[in-house]
Amino acid sequence: MEIKLQLNGRAVCVPDVAPDTTLYDFLRAQGCASVKCGCETSNCGLCTVFLDDVPVLSCSVLAARAAGHKVTTLEGLQAEAAEFVGFIADQGADQCGFCNPGFVMNTIALLRENPDPTDEEIKAYLSGNLCRCSGYEGQLRGIRRFLDSRKEVPHA
Numbered sequence: 001m002e003i004k005l006q007l008n009g010r011a012v013c014v015p016d017v018a019p020d021t022t023l024y025d026f027l028r029a030q031g032c033a034s035v036k037c038g039c040e041t042s043n044c045g046l047c048t049v050f051l052d053d054v055p056v057l058s059c060s061v062l063a064a065r066a067a068g069h070k071v072t073t074l075e076g077l078q079a080e081a082a083e084f085v086g087f088i089a090d091q092g093a094d095q096c097g098f099c100n101p102g103f104v105m106n107t108i109a110l111l112r113e114n115p116d117p118t119d120e121e122i123k124a125y126l127s128g129n130l131c132r133c134s135g136y137e138g139q140l141r142g143i144r145r146f147l148d149s150r151k152e153v154p155h156a
Helices: 023-029 074-082 085-090 100-113 119-125 137-151
Strands: 003-007 010-014 048-051 054-057 070-072
Touching: 023 048, 048 100, 054 100, 074 085, 074 100, 085 100, 085 137, 100 119, 119 137
Parallel strands: 003 070
Antiparallel strands: 003 010, 048 054, 048 070
16 A cells, blocks of 8 residues: 655655554654664553654554654654753663653653643653663653753843
């Protein structure tokens, strides 16, 4: 089947896609290396992408369902992600880095939905992201420091 969609702001048309192809596999075939697969059971959050600006687990969505829609991966959100990823790295929360794209995608979604979340709201929103290296406190501290930095008044 032919699939046409907007991927990171550009039109993509792939003429021969098997009907059972997941969005994850489709995106990887399009060169989107940030989309990771950690479980294949919709439990880790590593494959999170935006489908029409809503976060979805690409391992659980057939590519055919994305036809005619807008798909955004971390490759398409570099400027937005750059605002806060340094804060997360400063807290040592990027140890192996494998889970980072999923965390970043979900943090962007959280901050778009709620620009000033509490720590409990951050934890709840990111609870679907699996990280085997950290205790999640580094990610929380990094996000909190980023949010606090946005509130700081520049000195005259």
